[in-house]
Amino acid sequence: MKLKSALGFSIACGVLAAMPLTASAQFAKKEDAIKYRQSAFALTGAHMNRIGAVVKGEAPFNAAEVQKSAALIATLSTLPWEAFGPGTEGGKAKPAVWKEIDKVKAGADKFMKAAADLNTAAKSGNLEQIKKAFGATGQTCKACHDDYRDK
Amino acid sequence: MKLKSALGFSIACGVLAAMPLTASAQFAKKEDAIKYRQSAFALTGAHMNRIGAVVKGEAPFNAAEVQKSAALIATLSTLPWEAFGPGTEGGKAKPAVWKEIDKVKAGADKFMKAAADLNTAAKSGNLEQIKKAFGATGQTCKACHDDYRDK
Numbered sequence: 424m425k426l427k428s429a430l431g432f433s434i435a436c437g438v439l440a441a442m443p444l445t446a447s448a449q450f451a452k453k454e455d456a457i458k459y460r461q462s463a464f465a466l467t468g469a470h471m472n473r474i475g476a477v478v479k480g481e482a483p484f485n486a487a488e489v490q491k492s493a494a495l496i497a498t499l500s501t502l503p504w505e506a507f508g509p510g511t512e513g514g515k516a517k518p519a520v521w522k523e524i525d526k527v528k529a530g531a532d533k534f535m536k537a538a539a540d541l542n543t544a545a546k547s548g549n550l551e552q553i554k555k556a557f558g559a560t561g562q563t564c565k566a567c568h569d570d571y572r573d574k
Numbered sequence: 575m576k577l578k579s580a581l582g583f584s585i586a587c588g589v590l591a592a593m594p595l596t597a598s599a600q601f602a603k604k605e606d607a608i609k610y611r612q613s614a615f616a617l618t619g620a621h622m623n624r625i626g627a628v629v630k631g632e633a634p635f636n637a638a639e640v641q642k643s644a645a646l647i648a649t650l651s652t653l654p655w656e657a658f659g660p661g662t663e664g665g666k667a668k669p670a671v672w673k674e675i676d677k678v679k680a681g682a683d684k685f686m687k688a689a690a691d692l693n694t695a696a697k698s699g700n701l702e703q704i705k706k707a708f709g710a711t712g713q714t715c716k717a718c719h720d721d722y723r724d725k
Binding site: 449 | 606612613614646653
């Protein structure tokens with residue numbers, strides 16, 4: 424695997440092996456990677472909160488707005504993972520992220536799948552389906568946050 | 575305009591009048607709005623840099639990667655503006671933003687149009703078209719940064 428080793432990938436880093444080979448070349452500095460993933464998570468959280476307010480009945484159900492948020496979350500869900508490459512420790516991410524990168528990758532896959540399902544549910548315009556898919560997505564967020572994000 | 579005044583919109587705020595009526599209700603705290611717009615700009619900047627590296631010949635031209643970045647930039651280009659509502663002063667934004675909100679809105683419109691054009695150019699797969707559209711988009715970024723962003 425010449426290409427991989429040329430890019431400094433470790434065989435143990437399953438998450439990176441599954442990523443585009445250009446991934447770790449995207450961040451010149453560790454701080455860039457941290458800012459990138461934090462920005463993706465911040466926008467994701469903001470739009471999860473918007474849908475959450477609708478699901479909880481705290482905001483009116485505007486199907487178009489929910490669809491816009493869900494589409495954005497689905498897009499954003501794919502972004503952060505390439506920014507957890509070797510040498511990018513820091514921010515709110517616990518060191519465990521880099522020790523258990525396969526578990527993180529599995530959690531990321533669940534989140535991306537749930538976000539795609541939420542997007543599909545939002546397109547249906549059916550609030551009950553949205554509630555269910557939103558709850559499932561929130562669980563995938565929480566699972567990783569509990570284990571891998573500093574309070 | 576009962577709805578508008580109910581949401582606390584000022585008639586002077588042309589930018590908000592053109593936004594969805596739910597806009598200013600999305601941020602419970604000023605800090606949330608600042609974080610939201612900064613996150614959108616950070617991701618936009620990161621992906622502008624990725625296309626920029628290709629345009630400058632510093633990175634190989636991978637059409638699929640450029641398309642992904644351009645699509646993301648087009649989506650992200652629509653996000654920050656609702657987070658410049660009254661009372662959200664701060665971050666890197668100069669106070670002039672809120673004094674010249676119509677100019678800011680005009681700049682935002684130019685950027686969104688340029689980002690949509692960049693997305694179209696990226697889909698063409700033609701590097702010369704991409705270079706041209708990228709340059710035009712970068713100019714719209716710079717125009718607002720020069721006037722409204724602190725160094």
